[in-house]
Amino acid sequence: MxxxxxxxxxxxxxxxxxxxxxxxxxxxxxxxxxxxxxxxxxxxxxxxxxxxxxxxxxxxxxxxxxxxxxxxxxxxxxxxxxxxxxxxxxxxxxxxxxxxxxxxxxxxxxxxxxxxxxxxxxxxxxxxxxxxxxxxxxxxxxxxxxxxxxxxxxxxxxxxxxxxxxxxxxxxxxxxxxxxxxxxxxxxxxxxxxxxxxxxxxxSKAARLGEVITARTGREDVTGIFDSIDRDGNLVLITGTGPRAISAADVFF
Missing domain, CATH: 3.30.930.10 (Bira Bifunctional Protein; Domain 2)
Structure with missing residues (x-):
């Protein structure tokens, strides 16, 4: 410009x-x-x-x-x-x-x-x-x-x-x-x-996509690979027990 x-x-x-x-x-x-x-x-x-x-x-x-x-x-x-x-x-x-x-x-x-x-x-x-x-x-x-x-x-x-x-x-x-x-x-x-x-x-603009991050939900901390967001906008993490969809959390990395 x-x-x-x-x-x-x-x-x-x-x-x-x-x-x-x-x-x-x-x-x-x-x-x-x-x-x-x-x-x-x-x-x-x-x-x-x-x-x-x-x-x-x-x-x-x-x-x-x-x-x-x-x-x-x-x-x-x-x-x-x-x-x-x-x-x-x-x-x-x-x-x-x-x-x-x-x-x-x-x-x-x-x-x-x-x-x-x-x-x-x-x-x-x-x-x-x-x-x-x-x-x-x-x-x-x-x-x-x-x-x-x-x-x-x-x-x-x-x-x-x-x-x-x-x-x-x-x-x-x-x-x-x-x-x-x-x-x-x-x-x-x-x-x-x-x-x-x-x-x-x-x-395409997401921070730390494909990297390990932690989602703090208030009840627990979930750590995993930031895989995607789903069709409802939930955060999808790949954890040791499989994929987790998280609807509300604070994210740390």
């Missing part, structure tokens, strides 16, 4: 955008707005006061990093909606690869993006619904663009930022345009080609 090209994506047709100065969390704001949304909506906040990651863990968000949530109404069961984490991961990879060499990036199951082996982005999904299909799905995304969070001492993978690894400087709102464009492409791909293609794309 030449320096004269615009690296930021065009805002995708059919998606709305809300930019807030401050909010408790974009996920909480998405849930509050859920009854009234008419089309897929990205909610971005310049600062968050009560951000959270997976399993209720705090998510540190220095000013200048991306804090955003996409909320929409997919025609999907809860299990199908959960697969959107892989769409989001693929979109994040494509967006980040515009600003940093792609060979420095990798996707870590289930929902992190690594840059030079450190965590640069995380994904959090929430949904609501009583019937066969979810009423709404929100995809929360945090990306360390300018600043590496300080004081993170209990992470399996230490944080880093795009700038810390020599990436281009990019404003959060510009990066959101790149990401939103990439995510819309992933949704179109899912519609045309199915989850099998999303899965293949994700595996």
């Amino acid at each position: 030449s320096t004269n090209d615009n690296p930021h994506g065009h805002w995708p047709e059919g998606y709305a955008r809300v930019v807030l100065d401050s909010v408790d969390s974009t996920m909480a704001e998405a849930a509050r707005r859920a009854p009234d949304i008419e089309r897929p909506t990205w909610i971005m906040a310049k600062t968050q006061t009560a951000a959270r990651g997976r399993r209720g863990r705090p998510w540190v968000v220095p000013a200048g990093n991306l804090n955003a949530t996409l909320i929409f109404r997919p025609e999907a069961t809860a299990q199908e909606a959960a697969k959107r984490s892989f769409l989001a991961a693929n979109a994040l990879y494509q967006a980040l690869a515009i600003y940093v060499p792609s060979d420095q990036l990798a996707l870590k199951w289930p929902n992190d993006v690594l840059l030079s082996g450190r965590k640069v982005a995380g994904i959090l999904l929430e949904s609501s619904g009583q019937g066969p299909y979810v009423d709404w799905l929100s995809i929360g995304i945090g990306v360390n663009l300018r600043h590496t969070p300080e004081g993170v001492t209990d992470a399996g993978f230490p944080p880093t930022s795009l700038m810390a690894e020599g990436g281009w400087e990019v404003a959060a709102q510009d990066f959101l345009a790149t990401l939103a464009d990439a995510y819309a492409t992933q949704e179109a791909k899912l519609l045309r080609l199915g989850f099998g293609r999303i899965r293949e794309d994700w595996l």
Whole structure:
């Protein structure tokens, strides 16, 4: 890409955008707005006061990093909606690869993006619904663009930022345009080609595929060769007792 090209994506047709100065969390704001949304909506906040990651863990968000949530109404069961984490991961990879060499990036199951082996982005999904299909799905995304969070001492993978690894400087709102464009492409791909293609794309960028890793489920640690993810998005490890499909865990290697 030449320096004269615009690296930021065009805002995708059919998606709305809300930019807030401050909010408790974009996920909480998405849930509050859920009854009234008419089309897929990205909610971005310049600062968050009560951000959270997976399993209720705090998510540190220095000013200048991306804090955003996409909320929409997919025609999907809860299990199908959960697969959107892989769409989001693929979109994040494509967006980040515009600003940093792609060979420095990798996707870590289930929902992190690594840059030079450190965590640069995380994904959090929430949904609501009583019937066969979810009423709404929100995809929360945090990306360390300018600043590496300080004081993170209990992470399996230490944080880093795009700038810390020599990436281009990019404003959060510009990066959101790149990401939103990439995510819309992933949704179109899912519609045309199915989850099998999303899965293949994700595996082609997966960290430590074919290597020994450990999945910590909360009940046990399972160590084995990272073989694949299955059609439901479960992690598949080849262990001493055979293949194991794991639906939820923290991964270490």
